[in-house]
Structures are given as C-alpha cells and as structure tokens.
Amino acid sequence: MTAWEYNDAMTNLLxxxxxxxxxxxxxxxxxxxxxxVENIWWTRKKALxxxxxxxxxYLDTESYLIPWLLPEDENSNFYCKLFKPDPALSAYYxxxxxxxxxxxxxxxxSTMLNHTITQNDxxxxxxxxxxxxxxxxxxxxxxxxxxxxxxxxxxxDVFWNQV
Numbered sequence: 143m144t145a146w147e148y149n150d151a152m153t154n155l156l157x158x159x160x161x162x163x164x165x166x167x168x169x170x171x172x173x174x175x176x177x178x179v180e181n182i183w184w185t186r187k188k189a190l191x192x193x194x195x196x197x198x199x200y201l202d203t204e205s206y207l208i209p210w211l212l213p214e215d216e217n218s219n220f221y222c223k224l225f226k227p228d229p230a231l232s233a234y235y236x237x238x239x240x241x242x243x244x245x246x247x248x249x250x251x252s253t254m255l256n257h258t259i260t261q262n263d264x265x266x267x268x269x270x271x272x273x274x275x276x277x278x279x280x281x282x283x284x285x286x287x288x289x290x291x292x293x294x295x296x297x298x299d300v301f302w303n304q305v
Contacts, residue, residue: 163209163222178212199275201268237261 143151166172180186181197188194198210207224241257259267 159224182213183210193274194278199271201272201275203265203268232261235261 166175176184183198184196185194200207200210205226207226209222209224211218237260239259241259
C-alpha cells in the first residue's frame with residue numbers, strides 16, 4: 143500500500159466514523175456543542191495558557207473509549223464504544239516528540255536525558271497527569287475547608303460579640 147492509498151483509506155475511515163457518531167458538520171454547530179459543555183468539561187474562567195481550563199480529562203488506558211455524555215443524556219443507553227488500535231501496532235511505528243527544556247524540567251524526571259518522548263512514554267505521562275489532577279483536587283478541597291473554617295470562626299466571633 144502506498145502512502146497515498148493509506149492517506150485516502152484513513153480519510154475515508156475517519157469520515158465514516160464521524161458520520162456514524164453523528165458529529166457536527168459546521169463551525170457554528172461545533173461552537174454550539176462547545177457552549178453546551180462549558181463549566182462541565184471546560185471553563186472560560188481561566189485565561190490561556192492555563193492547565194485549569196479543562197475540567198475533565200480522559201485518562202483511561204483501557205483498550206476502548208466510551209464518550210462522555212451530557213448530564214441530561216447520562217441515563218441514555220446510546221453511546222458508541224470506540225476501540226483503540228492494538229498496542230502491538232506501536233512496534234511498527236514511532237511517534238516522537240522532542241521536548242523543550244521547560245516541559246522537561248516541569249513534568250519529567252531526570253531519566254529523560256534525551257529530551258524525547260515516544261508512544262512508549264504515554265502511560266507514564268498519563269500517570270503524571272492523574273497525579274497532578276489529584277493534587278489539584280486535594281489543594282482545592284483544603285482551600286474550601288480552610289474557607290469554611292474561617293467563615294465558622296467569623297460567625298462564632300460575631301455571635302459572642304453580640305452576647
């Protein structure tokens with residue numbers, strides 16, 4: 143198979159898959175769909191560049207993907223399970239990303255001396271993102287707890303000053 147035939151086959155497969163998923167076709171429909179999930183999957187309360195714009199991340203490493211549903215559709219039994227390519231396929235290709243020093247120093251450890259990641263590093267990166275997400279959630283819970291404690295102390299002080 144030539145590169146041209148492969149590209150055509152992939153284009154046709156992607157188009158058929160998007161059609162079967164009833165994907166939106168226009169920029170206006172994309173914008174409307176994006177607005178429907180604001181404050182569910184993403185927020186505009188943070189400015190770019192910020193890792194806090196995404197409110198939900200797909201970090202599952204199963205052999206398939208199950209799409210997220212809107213809250214009003216959560217009881218629906220209609221969804222399309224998308225199967226990921228066989229992991230053994232990675233023996234036939236290499237997806238390589240050359241990292242800049244900022245990414246490397248903030249995200250990876252000193253074992254990444256060659257400043258390059260490949261598909262073989264994806265699970266480790268997913269684990270780093272999951273750890274980061276847990277840390278963010280924990281810090282947020284602690285901030286909320288401290289704010290609640292300050293509010294209770296303030297109410298306590300107001301009460302005792304009135305007595």
